[in-house]
Amino acid sequence: MKKSFSIVMFSVILIVLISFTWISDLYMPVNIKKAYEKETRSFDGKPGSNYWQNSADYNIQLDFEPQTRIISGSEKITYYNNSPGKLTEIVFHLFPNLYKKGNIRDFEIELADESEGVMITEMAVNGKKINVSSNDNSLEYEHTSLKLYLQEPLPSGGELNINISWYYQLNENSHMRTGVVDSSSFFMAYFFPRIAVYDDIDGWNDFKYMGDTEFYNDFGNFDVSITVPQNFIIWATGILQNPEQVLTKKYLKRYQKAFTSNEIISIIDSTECTKNNITKQNTKNTWKFKASNVTDFAFASSDHYLWDATSLIVDKETGRRVLIDAAYNKHSKDFYQVVDIARQATELMSYQIPGIPFPFPQITVFNGLDAMEYPMMVNNISENDINETIKVTTHEILHSYLPFYMGINETKYAWMDEGFTSFAEHLILCQLISPEKAGFYFLEDYKKHAGYDIDAPIFTNSEYLKRPTYTYNSYPKPAGFFLTLKDVLGDDKFKEVLHEFMHRWNGKHPTPYDFFFTLNNTSGQNLDWLIKPWFYEFGYVDIAIKQVSQNKGKYKIIIEKKGHYPAAVHLKTIFVDGSVETITENASVWKNGNLDYFIEKNSLKKIKSVELLDPSLLDADMSNNIIKY
Numbered sequence: 285m286k287k288s289f290s291i292v293m294f295s296v297i298l299i300v301l302i303s304f305t306w307i308s309d310l311y312m313p314v315n316i317k318k319a320y321e322k323e324t325r326s327f328d329g330k331p332g333s334n335y336w337q338n339s340a341d342y343n344i345q346l347d348f349e350p351q352t353r354i355i356s357g358s359e360k361i362t363y364y365n366n367s368p369g370k371l372t373e374i375v376f377h378l379f380p381n382l383y384k385k386g387n388i389r390d391f392e393i394e395l396a397d398e399s400e401g402v403m404i405t406e407m408a409v410n411g412k413k414i415n416v417s418s419n420d421n422s423l424e425y426e427h428t429s430l431k432l433y434l435q436e437p438l439p440s441g442g443e444l445n446i447n448i449s450w451y452y453q454l455n456e457n458s459h460m461r462t463g464v465v466d467s468s469s470f471f472m473a474y475f476f477p478r479i480a481v482y483d484d485i486d487g488w489n490d491f492k493y494m495g496d497t498e499f500y501n502d503f504g505n506f507d508v509s510i511t512v513p514q515n516f517i518i519w520a521t522g523i524l525q526n527p528e529q530v531l532t533k534k535y536l537k538r539y540q541k542a543f544t545s546n547e548i549i550s551i552i553d554s555t556e557c558t559k560n561n562i563t564k565q566n567t568k569n570t571w572k573f574k575a576s577n578v579t580d581f582a583f584a585s586s587d588h589y590l591w592d593a594t595s596l597i598v599d600k601e602t603g604r605r606v607l608i609d610a611a612y613n614k615h616s617k618d619f620y621q622v623v624d625i626a627r628q629a630t631e632l633m634s635y636q637i638p639g640i641p642f643p644f645p646q647i648t649v650f651n652g653l654d655a656m657e658y659p660m661m662v663n664n665i666s667e668n669d670i671n672e673t674i675k676v677t678t679h680e681i682l683h684s685y686l687p688f689y690m691g692i693n694e695t696k697y698a699w700m701d702e703g704f705t706s707f708a709e710h711l712i713l714c715q716l717i718s719p720e721k722a723g724f725y726f727l728e729d730y731k732k733h734a735g736y737d738i739d740a741p742i743f744t745n746s747e748y749l750k751r752p753t754y755t756y757n758s759y760p761k762p763a764g765f766f767l768t769l770k771d772v773l774g775d776d777k778f779k780e781v782l783h784e785f786m787h788r789w790n791g792k793h794p795t796p797y798d799f800f801f802t803l804n805n806t807s808g809q810n811l812d813w814l815i816k817p818w819f820y821e822f823g824y825v826d827i828a829i830k831q832v833s834q835n836k837g838k839y840k841i842i843i844e845k846k847g848h849y850p851a852a853v854h855l856k857t858i859f860v861d862g863s864v865e866t867i868t869e870n871a872s873v874w875k876n877g878n879l880d881y882f883i884e885k886n887s888l889k890k891i892k893s894v895e896l897l898d899p900s901l902l903d904a905d906m907s908n909n910i911i912k913y
């Protein structure tokens with residue numbers, strides 16, 4: 285009995301030691317380490333026993349005047365403090381202040397677009413009015429943030445009701461994800477004062493928005509009413525609650541049909557877009573939208589756009605459908621195909637990669653200013669190359685999973701959403717276009733600079749990177765890692781790991797460590813040998829043919845890892861008689877830190893050429909990948 289007990293205890297201790305080894309080999313910043321000490325996060329990759337996150341619900345009444353470009357609104361915010369401590373202040377993001385006079389930016393803007401920023405006219409906290417004048421000590425403005433000092437602390441488990449009225453003028457010429465598209469078409473993002481994330485890692489995330497890095501938002505519920513003049517249509521995050529009050533009967537019928545149709549419905553075609561009989565003929569119409577458990581809200585408007593729609597069953601078990609629509613200028617030739625592209629891409633997302641049913645009830649692709657994603661909204665420009673249209677449409681819709689199904693901190697870890705999205709987009713484009721045209725964004729430019737002093741480790745905080753390092757670390761490098769990881773694990777195990785990570789952190793805020801630890805925990809392997817060099821160390825992919833020799837009925841090939849990052853070995857040998865032999869090994873051949881990998885085969889055939897293929901797509905020097913005789 286004692287012997288059995290000792291064996292059991294030894295096994296338990298061994299498992300604990302192995303688990304500790306898996307996590308101890310990765311560098312962990314002090315602020316993140318404290319979260320694990322407080323057990324808000326767990327070393328097995330799951331949310332910890334003490335995990336918490338705050339949230340806010342927004343009820344917004346908005347008025348947009350197209351001629352003056354003035355957005356004015358009033359909002360009621362209900363904020364929930366689920367943290368273990370009291371809060372003495374609330375931090376707001378005022379993202380339109382990117383255009384405020386005197387603020388620093390990552391990009392130059394036209395002088396005419398500089399403004400006074402967001403003008404707050406009224407504020408009340410739990411019914412008590414706040415003096416919004418600049419000399420009130422309870423408010424402190426800094427760049428794109430506003431700090432509200434509370435007269436009474438908000439206790440743990442408490443909620444706060446905040447009412448705000450505000451206005452600002454939409455930018456006309458300098459487009460950073462939001463602004464005027466044409467004289468009567470607009471895309472509005474980051475248009476409302478919103479409460480910043482307060483989390484278990486950094487407390488208040490009061491980052492300065494300067495135009496380049498993206499966002500980090502809490503999950504919440506949105507109830508938004510948008511009033512615009514007649515003939516203007518609104519497309520927005522969420523589901524339109526009152527279509528019968530804003531659309532005339534003919535167009536209402538088409539809109540409603542799209543929710544159950546597998547065919548593409550032309551709600552507004554090129555002969556109808558300027559007839560001015562589409563909306564109810566009130567002086568103004570109010571469009572009402574609701575969205576649940578989302579991280580943001582965006583909307584678009586036009587009085588002359590075409591509108592196509594269809595729907596798709598994304599979950600065969602439940603029969604759940606998703607509305608897929610596109611709004612676009614009649615001169616944007618590629619957009620006539622966008623709904624069909626979006627439908628095909630969404631189907632592949634739901635059933636193949638990531639293989640999780642599309643998580644939202646609808647997705648709109650708007651012909652706007654940029655290539656940018658929002659919950660249930662995509663803001664895309666028109667492209668001359670239809671392959672580029674397919675690529676950007678797929679990429680932006682894929683963001684519905686990261687950062688919107690899981691609330692990634694894009695300001696710090698842009699690679700988590702952009703890298704995964706680039707990887708998944710590549711797999712989808714291999715089917716929608718071709719493998720040859722399915723490369724990552726910024727791939728070719730990165731390969732020209734791989735290993736240069738601007739080529740920083742991926743884990744580097746995105747907020748402090750400038751382009752091109754920011755784009756290299758966000759898009760091609762992590763996408764190459766995901767391809768390498770998929771090869772190491774195999775398709776089935778990779779999908780199992782990915783699904784486990786997404787299910788664990790759906791509606792929550794994962795860090796890279798939550799992903800890395802889930803990866804080890806779910807795969808049953810210690811993958812630090814792969815994670816550590818790819819994310820924490822300087823390096824790049826360069827797998828080379830070092831030596832080829834043939835003697836006495838054998839040939840020997842030495843493969844060298846020159847670039848530090850472990851990557852797969854895909855070797856194609858062509859013999860003089862025309863026969864071909866392919867040898868495929870995943871990146872685990874470098875697991876033990878070796879720099880050379882030896883291949884020996886019995887063969888009487890004479891070698892004509894030996895070539896290394898590049899499954900990671902990132903090999904920086906292809907000149908050392910082939911030897912010909």
